[in-house]
Amino acid sequence: MDIIIIGTGNTATILGRKLKAAGHTILQIFGRDTKAASELAYELDTESTNYWSVVQRNADIYILAVSDIAIEEVARELQLNDKTIVHTAGAVSKDVLKDASTHYGVFYPLQSLKKLGAHSPHIPMLIDANDQQTLAQLEALGISISDNVIEANDDQRLKLHLAAVFCNNFVNHLYALMEEYCHREGLDFQLLTPLIQETALRVQTLSPAKSQTGPAIRQDTNTIEKHLGLLEKHPDLKAIYQLLTQSIQQHN
């Protein structure tokens, strides 16, 4: 398909790379940051612009890979009649695009995308559209870059986005808190990275509810008290420790 990408960030870059590698033609990159736009255009062997008036009108799909709050504004700039327009956001309704075209939808990668990443992770694609024809088009586009393409409406997508916040943002924050804790205590956080890797690997094949271990689930009050003693001087960590310990015990 002929594709125009609006945006130059991580999502725009990764989707652009994958779509080009899958044989699609990237007709144009639009980006307000002209340097970023021309860099991405160069990488994807296409042209870039930062003028709405020169955005080509003949693409099959316009992908808005911009920040959540910019989606509506960008959609107002692009009056596409019947060309498909999609955004790539988990927590934004597809209906913010309804005035931009008769065919609109969502093309949401359920993955943490970093353009500087050396490797290429699996990306489940959640798609949605306002009609069956557009949905079929997005499904074809999704299958060309992912082995896991799922239809998910606004409500389902928002719920999966929430779950992603727990599984990615909150988990990464626990890592960051422990990196800081180890640093303060003169310990090497890198000692924990094999455990982190193993924890994530296990959930790929085993239900996490079945592999819960540790002092909380075995009601090991003795160890919990030792940990809370260490956390007396870290009240922020103590609050998190207590809430998550309580939650583990309630779910046991």
Add this chain to the structure above:
Amino acid sequence: MDIIIIGTGNTATILGRKLKAAGHTILQIFGRDTKAASELAYELDTESTNYWSVVQRNADIYILAVSDIAIEEVARELQLNDKTIVHTAGAVSKDVLKDASTHYGVFYPLQSLKKLGAHSPHIPMLIDANDQQTLAQLEALGISISDNVIEANDDQRLKLHLAAVFCNNFVNHLYALMEEYCHREGLDFQLLTPLIQETALRVQTLSPAKSQTGPAIRQDTNTIEKHLGLLEKHPDLKAIYQLLTQSIQQHN
């Protein structure tokens, strides 16, 4: 070295396998659960017993891979004079072993060990001992099964054990909560496993403080409000969401 393993659980099994593979001789397995003990002994090509009186006295090292609360009791049973005795616990002082032998210490694997696991994760080994000779012996033993052997005293080991609770137990519980949430909402938790894998993979090479993303760190009140709306009917999840969002924003 000639080794006797007390215990038949995950730690006893994984350490036993690694030590045997490294060329050590497992002289004996002691286990109260006679079936588990004979199974492990069979796998490690040795004998098993559940009588303290027949535990051989001529091993170089006795490894107590038993539950935290059983360590002291087992140590009382084993009067070893000058043979090295170690436990494998993160949150227990080495000094609980001081009456069992003149040489004692800790041989703690900083990893989540499951005997049924198909693969063999990296295991950082934290060692400690009451004298330099025993420490050197444990270091040699550690190096034979791990490329990462670190001396850590009781205080350092307890702190790393606490960090392991955050990075493994708490993280796994967040996964479990989201598995349950997805199940209740009719969504497929498996869609999140690539994101989980990517999150853990990134921390192997990048500081988690530098790779934090999501609505909390970008102060995206609009998305946070949408998520909190979804969590009205899940007050336990809402409390965790709010505390971790606040923590992310305070650490920004």
